[in-house]
Amino acid sequence: MHYKEASFYVDPVTLDSLTLSEAVSDGDEVISGVLVSASGHRFEIANGVPNLVYPFELPPADRESLQQTEARVDGYDRYLPLTFSTYGEDEQLVRNAMIDKLNLRPESVVLETGAGTGRDSEIIAQRLGTQGKLYVQDLSPSFLARNVERMRSNAVRTEPALANGYYLPFPDNSFDACYHFGGINAFADIRRAFSEMARVTKPGGKVVVGDESMPPWLRDTEFSRVLINSNPEFAYPLPLEKLPVQARKTRVEWIIGGVFFVIDFVVGEGEPKADFDFPIPGVRGGSHRTRYFGKLEGVTPEGKRLAYAARAKTGKSMHQWLDDVVRQAALRDLGSNE
Ligand SMILES: C[S@@+](CC[C@H](N)C(=O)[O-])C[C@H]1O[C@@H](n2cnc3c(N)ncnc32)[C@H](O)[C@@H]1O
Structure with missing residues (x-):
């Protein structure tokens, strides 16, 4: 971890700033030490990699997924190409097309969560110049160690950290783009993961997320049953309702044989904006605002007629008729000084 990062990372739960203590360094690199937050949370740095994973006791779903990941670290890079070749897909083409959606510039600051052994990290790094920076994070120490190894010879500044994809250790609006491919289906809190990605990405920046999901129109096919039998993750639903309200220009594409989704969106601020005040033509009249906020009580059928x-x-x-009638009656009952 570079010395300067101590002031960039924050406590992933309280978002308090962190203070570096007990640091052992090699030049600008902190090899070991502890990052401490005002709340007293302590995050150890070992072999130059901070462990910012929160919750300290992971929920069962994440513990189980971590155990499974750790168990397959040796075979991962050997067998992963099968995920693409099964459908006659070129892994490099597919990954590059997903990374295209990040709209990277050479100076972009990028976060990749669930970065694994770095199969996308190296492609993202290729898109960045010396002013750019890539934060690679994963829950699994063994996978992240492979990533660090793969990225060692890369000229682009890379900052690895252990972190949970749904408790990101960064202040709001830290990144130009945020990327996650694979593994999010198994997160104990997918909604929080999307919300965190939107929080740490600057307004106008991109979020790109992909994972397995058999499209609904194929669920009742032999093709689908065969694949779901081998990998139950294909049965996970598309997490559209878990996207944050800040998601704008949202797109979904089915890739890799049409059985993985990739969702990308531009990060906006709060809820979308629209003109609620133009007069709506027609007999009802009024505006979106008066129709929603101006509702009063119901009347009898005869009164309505x-x-x-x-x-x-x-x-x-x-x-207009109702507004005039209600105003007149209200002023009459209130006296003339309203
Ligand atoms: C299928 S692998 C994909 C790795 C890499 N993105 C790739 O495309 O090769 C899923 C990754 O997500 C990580 N992961 C699982 N749960 C996580 C969590 N809660 N937070 C961060 N990473 C997580 C795993 O450790 C693993 O490295």
């Missing part, structure tokens, strides 16, 4: 007839006679819109 009379109101409709009176409105038609005046030629006003229903909104």
